[in-house]
Amino acid sequence: LSTWSAVPAGPPDPILGITEAFKADKDPRRINLGVGAYRDEDGKPYVLNAVKKAEERISAAKLDKEYLPITGLPGFTSNAAKLAYGADSVPRNQNAIAVTQSISGTGALRIGGAFLARHYPHSKTIYVPSPTWGNHIPLFKDSGLEVKYYRYFDKKTVGLDFEGLKEDLQNAPEGSIVLLHACAHNPTGVDPTQSQWKDISDFVAEKKLFPFFDMAYQGFASGSTDRDAFAVRYFVSQGHQIALSQSFAKNMGLYGERVGAFSLTTANEEERKRVDSQLKIIVRPMYSNPPLHGAHIANTILSDPELYQEWEGEVKGMADRIINMRERLYQLLSNDFRTPGEWSHVKSQIGMFSFTGLNKEQCKVLAEKAHIYMTMDGRISMAGLNGRNIEYFAKSVDAAVR
Ligand SMILES: Cc1[nH+]cc(COP(=O)(O)O)c(CN[C@@H](CCC(=O)O)C(=O)O)c1O
Numbered sequence: 227l228s229t230w231s232a233v234p235a236g237p238p239d240p241i242l243g244i245t246e247a248f249k250a251d252k253d254p255r256r257i258n259l260g261v262g263a264y265r266d267e268d269g270k271p272y273v274l275n276a277v278k279k280a281e282e283r284i285s286a287a288k289l290d291k292e293y294l295p296i297t298g299l300p301g302f303t304s305n306a307a308k309l310a311y312g313a314d315s316v317p318r319n320q321n322a323i324a325v326t327q328s329i330s331g332t333g334a335l336r337i338g339g340a341f342l343a344r345h346y347p348h349s350k351t352i353y354v355p356s357p358t359w360g361n362h363i364p365l366f367k368d369s370g371l372e373v374k375y376y377r378y379f380d381k382k383t384v385g386l387d388f389e390g391l392k393e394d395l396q397n398a399p400e401g402s403i404v405l406l407h408a409c410a411h412n413p414t415g416v417d418p419t420q421s422q423w424k425d426i427s428d429f430v431a432e433k434k435l436f437p438f439f440d441m442a443y444q445g446f447a448s449g450s451t452d453r454d455a456f457a458v459r460y461f462v463s464q465g466h467q468i469a470l471s472q473s474f475a476k477n478m479g480l481y482g483e484r485v486g487a488f489s490l491t492t493a494n495e496e497e498r499k500r501v502d503s504q505l506k507i508i509v510r511p512m513y514s515n516p517p518l519h520g521a522h523i524a525n526t527i528l529s530d531p532e533l534y535q536e537w538e539g540e541v542k543g544m545a546d547r548i549i550n551m552r553e554r555l556y557q558l559l560s561n562d563f564r565t566p567g568e569w570s571h572v573k574s575q576i577g578m579f580s581f582t583g584l585n586k587e588q589c590k591v592l593a594e595k596a597h598i599y600m601t602m603d604g605r606i607s608m609a610g611l612n613g614r615n616i617e618y619f620a621k622s623v624d625a626a627v628r
Contacts, residue, residue: 240360241601248599256597257615259606262412262578263481264544267612272544274479276537280526284519291518296506298327298487299521305528306472306487309451310441312459317491324501325489326509327516330480331442331473332361334488338438338469339369340508341490346436348401353394355379355405357603359412359440362405371403379414384571384583386416392429400434408441408470409454410577413605417447417576423457427464437466442473447577449542449549451477467491474524476578477541483520544609551611552580558620565624579605588626596622 238246244260266272297303303325307318317323328334343350352371354362355378366373376398377390395404406426411417418426430437439458445451461468467490474485488505492498509515527533556573559565572580584592584604592598598619600606611619 240603244599244601247593251593251597251599253597255615255618257599257610257619259598259600259608259610259619262476262607262609264476264479264548264578264609265612267547269610269612269615272479274537274540276527276533276540277479277523279533279536280523283526284522289518289522294327294515294518294521296509296515297325297502298516299518299525301529302485302521302525303327303487303489305525306474307489309528310444310455310458310470310472310487310489311462311491312452312455315459315462317462321495322492322498323489324492324498324505325487326502326505327521328471328486328488329513329516330475330484330486331440331471332365332486333484333513333516334471334473334486335362335365335440336369337488337505337508337512338471339366339371340512341488341505342403342436342438342469343370344508345504346403348434348436349399349403351399352403352405352438353398353435355391355407355411357413358405358407359442362440366405374398374402376404378411379416379581381583384416384568384581385574386418386422388418388422388425392425395426395435396429396433398433398435401436402433403436403438404430405438405440406457408439408444408457410443410447410579412442412577413579413601413603414581415571415575415577415579416581418457420456420460423460427461427466430461431464431466436469437461438469438471440471442471443476443577444472445477445538445541446545449545451538451541462491467493474520478524478527478537480520480523483523484517485520485524548578548608551608551616554616555580555608555611555620558617559623563620563624565620566627578607578609580608581605582623584623584626591626592622596626598622 248258307325353376356375376394377387380387444454447454470489472487475481527537559569582604
C-alpha cells in the first residue's frame with residue numbers, strides 16, 4: 227500500500243485554475259479575464275520602464291548574493307512603510323512601526339495571520355468581507371485564526387452594503403480582528419467612500435476591533451498612491467493600531483518576484499523592538515529570509531526621486547487604461563448592444579476588477595462557447611480587455627444574458 231494512497235485529489239484554485247483552463251483552450255478568440263494581472267493594450271504582460279531601469283542599476287552595481295536579514299532589505303522595508311503610511315505619519319516618526327519584508331502580499335498576510343494567532347491578546351477571530359479574495363479564507367485558517375464574515379456587497383445595488391457592514395461589525399465580539407481591503411476591493415471593485423471610511427473608523431474604535439489592512443493595489447485603484455492609502459493613513463491618524471499587508475505585485479508589476487511587506491504599528495520604539503523580535507521568530511522557521519532581487523528593484527525605485535516619479539506615472543497609466551476599458555465596456559453594453567440589465571457598475575467600480583453580476587451558469591457558457599475565461603463569481607480582470615477584444619467580449623456577454 228503506497229504511503230500516499232489516502233491523499234484525495236483537491237480542486238483547482240478558483241483563480242489560478244482559470245489560467246490553466248485558458249492555456250488549454252487553443253481557440254484564437256480566447257480571452258483570459260481570470261487572474262488579476264495587468265496586461266497592456268496588446269494583451270501582453272507589462273514590465274514597467276522604472277523596473278527595467280532599476281534592474282540596469284542593480285546589475286551594474288554587481289551586488290553579492292548574501293542572505294538578507296530575516297526581516298529583509300532594510301531600505302526596502304523602511305521605504306515600503308513610508309509609501310503606505312506617508313512621510314509624516316506619527317508612528318513612523320516615533321520609529322514605532324515594525325516592518326518585515328514578505329513573500330509578496332500573500333506572504334505578508336500569512337505572517338500577519340501567524341503573528342496574530344500567537345500574540346493577539348483578544349478574540350482570535352478574523353472577520354473578512356463577503357465576498358473577499360478567495361485565498362484569504364484558507365490563508366487565515368491555516369494561520370490558526372477562526373474566519374467569519376461581514377456583509378460587504380449589495381447584489382441589488384451592485385454596490386457597498388454599508389448598513390450590513392456596519393451592523394455585522396457592531397455585532398462582532400469586542401476585540402475581534404477585521405480584515406479591510408485598503409483600496410480596489412477584490413473581487414467587487416467597490417470601495418467605501420472617504421466619509422464611509424471615517425464612519426468605519428469610528429465604530430471599529432468603539433467596538434475595539436483590530437484593523438488588518440490588505441493593501442495589494444496601492445496606486446492601482448485611483449492612479450494615486452497617496453489617495454489609495456487614505457483609509458490606512460486615516461485610521462492611523464485616528465489612533466488605531468493596525469496590521470498592514472502590502473504587495474508590489476500589481477503596482478510595480480513584480481508578480482513573480484514576490485515583493486511585499488507586513489507591518490504593525492506599536493506604542494513606541496521599545497515596543498516596536500519587541501514586536502520586531504517576535505516577527506523574526508515567526509519568519510525564521512517559515513522561510514528564514516526573503517529573496518533579494520525584487521526587494522532591490524522596489525527599493526531602487528522607492529529611494530530614487532526620479533525613478534519614483536516615473537513609476538508613479540506608469541502606475542497612473544495602468545490605472546487609466548483600466549478606467550478607459552470600463553468606460554468603453556459600459557458604452558458597448560448599454561448603448562451599442564443595449565444589453566438587458568443595468569451596467570453602470572462596470573464604470574463606477576474601481577481597481578483591477580469588475581464584478582459583472584454574471585452568474586455561474588453564464589460564466590461557464592462564456593468559457594465553453596465564447597472561450598472567455600473569468601472566475602465563477604462573475605469577476606473579470608479589466609486589464610485582460612483591450613481595443614481588439616472588448617467588442618467580442620461585450621457581444622458575448624450580450625448573447626449570454628439574453
Ligand atoms: C486582495 C489581495 N490581497 C493579496 C493578494 C496577493 O497577491 P500577491 O502579492 O501576488 O501574493 C491579491 C492577489 N490576487 C490576484 C492575483 C492572483 C492571486 O489570486 O494570487 C487575483 O485575485 O487575481 C489580492 O487580490
